[in-house]
Amino acid sequence: MIDSLLPSALDLARFQFAFVVVWHFLFPAFTIGLASYLAVLEGLWLWTGRAVYLDVFRYWLKIFAIAFAMGVVSGIVMSYQFGTNWSVLSQKAGPIIGPLMGYEVLTAFFLEAGFLGVMLFGLERVGKRLHFAATCLVAFGTSMSAFWILSANSWLHTPAGYSVAADGSFHPEDWWAIIFNPSFPFRYAHTVTGAYLTTGLIVGAVGAFHVLRERRNEALGTRDANPRARLMFSMAMWLLCVLAPLQLVLGDLHGGNTFEHQPAKLAAMEGHFESHDGAPLVLFGIPSAEQERTRLAIEVPHVASLYLTHSWNGHVPGLKDLPRDHWPTNIPLVFFAFRIMVGLGVLMITLGAASLVMRLRGRFYENPWLHRAAVAMGPAGLIAVTCGWIVTEAGRQPFTVYGLLRTADSVAPIAAPAVAASLAAFALVYFVVFGAGIWFLFRLFAQAPKAHEAGPPTDKPIRSAGTTPAPSTRHGVDPRPQIQPAE
Template sequence: MSDLLPSALDLARFQFAFTVVWHFLFPAFTIGLASYLAVLEGLWLWTDRGAYLDTYRYWLKIFAVAFAMGVVSGLVMSYQFGTNWSVFADRTSPVLGPLLGYEVLTAFFLEAGFLGVMLFGLGRVGPRLHFVATCFVAGGTLLSAFWILAANSWMQTPAGHATGPDGQFIPESWLGIIFNPSFPYRFAHTVTAAYLTTAMIVGAVGAWHLLRDRMNERARIMFSMAMWMAAIVAPMQLLIGDLHGVNSYHHQPTKVAAMEGHFETERRAPSILFGMPDADAGVTRGQIAIPGFASLYLTHSLDGEVKGLKAFPKDTWPTNIPLVFWAFRIMVGLGILMIALGVVSLILRWRDSLYDSPWLHRFAVAMGPSGLVAVTAGWTVTEAGRQPFTVYGLLRTADSVAPIAAPAVAASLAAFVVVYFVVFGAGIAYLFHLFRQAPEAGEHGPPQGQPVRTAGITPAPGLVNRETHGAEPRQARIRP
């Protein structure tokens, strides 16, 4: 009977997977949304068009909620390092500790320092300084992604370190650690995915409101900007993903073999579109494949040799090959749909019917969650494909877990499941409440407070009116 119960290792892995998936949803949205807000505010300052300010304020409320949930959901990650993965924390702390510390000292402090100004300061500090604060928050989210992905990429392709006598990884070259072989590709791929995730959500919300009021100017702005992002960035993501895949093939060949469902080493290796990998039998059953295509995109030669899983010891194969295989196909399939959405939007834009095609708007609404699903699937490929290692090729997952009993992990896991579904379920429900509210002229964002007044100087009526309605000039007058 005890053999049927999950071990402490299984429970610890599931707990980390559960919490990191919840956490990753929010930064994947807010990284792109912060940059989108900076663009909207910049367009407002540049054009004096009030609809940009209304759209900015509409999404600022949503950003505040999503950002808060991202911060809260991330707090438990360090908790789990100390309880469930203490051996991993001890072995990797000389490398990962400083990287995560740099993230706090740079990105988090930058976000925390300017977030309050961004959320509540438009009526207090003036438009230009407020725009600077918005840009700093957007830069902070990207800087946070830089350090987190540097740490995670080192776990995927470790470099720039030595191993001490007690088994700890000792830094030798911080440039080698940070800019490890997979980092540039993973950083570009992840940030681009975050921008597409935001574009799909913004486009879905804009399309939802266009279905109800085709003349809503703010909904038109949302939809148009999101479709530009899909049309331009989604094809770029395909190219970045190809470069990332080739890099992974050279540095993590077992991961790529599992992604492709390849067990045998072959020339003119097929690209298996669908099938069911069977690790015990060493074969992918029921294949639907394109002959030679995998060799083309992995080796850039139709006659290139692609190594299969049988070329490597079986104890280094990913633990759950079907999970890696199907998660990869979900990610790629959704990426292709994003490209299709962008191409169709370009055609309809050229025909001057972007806002007059309800079927396109319904397509965009249906694609709303596609970015979140795609980044979750991609993260699953990344992490499940690295197994059975926490530090690829150097530290096994089974050797990383803390000496903790299964009932203790099960209790904390149960608490996490209950709290997460209650707290974040309520937060997501509130986000959908905000999404359903139509963007309007004179849109109210978070409370802005009263404009700054100092001796002998008051904001001009035009400035106050512009900040309220986005329609008037922003010059301030000095009273005699």
């Protein structure tokens, strides 16, 4: 009786992978957008010469270094599980997944690692243009990393370009079809846009937090306007105005692709057990696989058919019309995670629209409610992308390779106590190490952005006020060593 209540090795392996993936993806979801933001800031500094862009660049560069390091560490740990807990999946899908992961390392990770040092420490050593090129290459590397990882993940959802050997392993036949599998373009666009929104919300929250501090200082009689905080907030809200509505369109396209290729996942997302002509949008309910219905459903007629089939009376199949062994393992998890993601997306659009209204009314920096809302929405992007991954991966169950290889047939022959021990170790180490890293990030967020003492690189030697210029030689170069002033 007690043994039947204990989780199996499969349950523990699935939970461990979910735990590690959620922790890991928090950091790339932030750094993908932050790398591009840094490139934009440095480009604007080079173009305009305004020091405020350089100040904000240096402020976020420290934060990027820490978040990037934590993302690398968590990503390396995650990859080991393919050999420990999912060796059967590695053996059967390795000929396809392995090269895609290898391309990510050879192109994206080496590009990031090769130029990261120049980006972090080379501003006053390699020259402005070369440093800007390094920043752009790091930003490009983060996007390339997402490209290969999402290609591999998308192939598991919509496999293409393969053949199946006698032993059940998958072998590549058409690499173009494998890389650009049916769901990859939609998944890549949706995920990368989500990463940019995640970064924009965090940057906007930090900027709004320090703008609110301005108001507190003004109330105390000490006006302390911070143009760097205002710049952060303004750029983030412009990003939100553009990308939040775009993400709604990309999500609709991605949903249409899921409707075509993974109907069971789509039905679980919508909470539809019955097929419908003119399917309703289920705003809220409690789906039950045992009862085969969504209890306490609050519905809006025809709306689901409208955005899924673009027809008022379009046919939307329900779970009952699909094989029971294709249903997602945890339908309520998929259902509620999808609604959290969409609800946060609506709030992002609302915040962007409110910021635009306040900007047009000339109260963009004077409206405290807008700033408080931006601070409150700071973690919304991280929550939304996490829920998106939950919908994606929980909706793929009970398969690892959708429709072809079941999760129960992919797990390694390992005992439950061994998986439980490694899971406990992961949980302990992750909460200590990454908890400390996140705490330090919040310490950096709380520091107001300021003008840095170290100025931009110049073409002429820097000398302190009151020092005597070094004598020049016949060729215009002083052969004696010169003492540079302290920065």
